[in-house]
Amino acid sequence: MDSFIRLLLLVVCLFPALVHCNLRRYNFDVVMKKSTKLCSSKSIVTVNGRFPGRTLYAREGDTVIVKVTNHVKYNVSIHWHGIRQLRTGWADGPAYITQCPIQTGQSYVYNFTITGQRGTLLWHAHINWLRSTVHGAIVILPKRGVPYPFPKPDKEVVVVLGEWWKSDTEAVINQALKSGLAPNVSDSHTINGHPGPLSSCSSSGGFTLPVESSKTYMLRIINAALNEELFFKIAGHKLTVVEVDATYVKPFKIDTVVIAPGQTTNVLVSADQSSGKYLVTASPFMDSPIAVDNVTATATLHYSGTLASTPTTITKPPPQNATAVANNFIDSLRSLNSKTYPARVPQTVDHNLLFAVGLGVNPCPSCKAGNGTRVVASMNNVTFVMPTTALLQAHFFNISGVFSTDFPGNPPNVFNYTGTPPANLQTNSGTKVYRLAYNSTVQLVMQDTGIIASENHPIHLHGFNFFAVGKGLGNFNPKTDQKKFNLVDPVERNTIGVPSGGWVAIRFRADNPGVWFMHCHLEIHTTWGLKMAFLVDNGKGPNQSLLPPPSDLPKC
Ligand code: C2O
Secondary structure, three states, rough: OOHHHHHHHHHHOOOOOOOOOOOEEEEEEEEEEEEOOOOEEEEEEOOOEEOOOOOOOOOOOOOOEEEEEOOOOOOOOEEEEEOOOOOOOHHOEEEEEOOOOHHHHEEEEEEOOOOOEEEEEEEEEEEEEEOHHHEEEEEEEOOOOOOOOOOOOOOEEEEEEEEEEEOOHHHHHHEEEEEEHOOOOOEEEEEEEOOOOOOOOOOOOOOOEEEOOOOEEEEEEEOOOOEEEEEEEEOOOOOOEEEOOEEEEEEEEOEEEEEEEOEEEEEEEEEEOOOEEEEEEEEEEEEEEHHHHOOEEEEEEEEOOOOOOEEEEOOOOOOOHHHHHHHHHHOOOOOOOOOOOOOOOOOOOOEEEEEEEEEEEOOOOOOOOOEEEEEEEEEEEEEEEOOOOOOOHHHHHHOOOOOOOOOOOOEEEEEEEEOOOOOOOOEEEOOOEEEEEOEEEEEEEEEOOOOOOOOOOEEEEOOEEEEEEEEEEEOOHHHHHHHHHHOOOOOOEEEEEEEEOOOEEEEEEEOOOOOEEEEEOOOOHOOOOEEEEEEEOOHHHHHHHHOOOOOOOOOO
């Protein structure tokens, strides 16, 4: 019945002039493309030959249909990061979680409706490390006739931040997994695909943002980097933050934005300075002793009428360990929480969860470089093992033996998470999910463990937005910390940093049936196993169950 109604809707939507609904159709052809950025020449995996990939435009309420065809030697899948996918988990995209990957020569049609969301998100490959070059922006405009809750900018510009390796990224990660050690850091950051004019390989000149005096611009900034959180800054200009992760925030002015992989930030910039050229920088934020790519990507804000010979006004990016600069941004974020856009924070909690997140060390006899050990990562000491059948399929078709539902709601070993690590750093392995009844409410505290090093982990939850109700340093104390939670206007997002040596608390309502991946959006940590999934049961109501899979769902 459900699928019949959907089919009917699709047919009706073919005549958008007659009814008030809209279809957006895209073809994504995954192809190899020769690229010569950054003094290296290599073949990269792309969508339609472009890096970054094209922007997917839609309006709130639209149905989006993307036919993805795989013309490369790798298996692929595409994730629409932050799109809620209400009842359409089959279109979410993480390989082996909601679908088997699209094999070479095959195609799959992603079909989903954007409900109750507007703003900037991103799409990216969700298998191995392919998302390093397979990514692009999603721009969801408000419904026709609905204004932004802030003054309309004169122009909007998509700014995609990325990370570039001179060598092939699939080789980089495979080599690291063999050794048991961390992979090479990238060779440069990029702004809209360019390392920029200050790079030693500036053949491209870099991205230029042309502006006219006294006009206002909205930058839709996306961090599509694999492993690095980034500071973003424009010389001489304040940024007014109006939205993160496709939810409106109370506007505030700031010099520097911090943005983790998977996050998006919309800022307004007024061209209110004397005409000239101003440097734009994207530089790493890492406040723990871990190697990063410290090459700052640059671009130029260029006032019209500026002579080519005019020197660029430069700015210094914050030092990479500038925790205070990052916190100044993070702590300023509040939901807009207006009449039209209320913050629906769950006020009661059905599942009170604590997940310890961090690294570990497991034996690996073949890992010579790692002296017989390998670095792993875990949540509640479970290093997630990717299944060979997609979890959502196993769930929907009742295939047993693919996963178990015993993911622990609390750390199995209690220790001083932010103190001296325990002697035994080994983790358990398993494909475990945590089960939630439809519409139940969840409070999840994620606690960084200082194992190997304390580190900021940007955790992304598929299928939901959540509210960031609290954060702190040290070990979470339920007695004292919970009292300080903001249950009124906490920021709503889909990816949140667990601070180095601290914790973050989120709340969400499990109102979307299906299987939803949750993982660190630093790709290396995902690879190492810092991932799990929530299984949300169907509800009893007519619109509360997972729809059946489309007929072209890929097979493993
Ligand atoms: Cu943006 Cu599971 O990913």
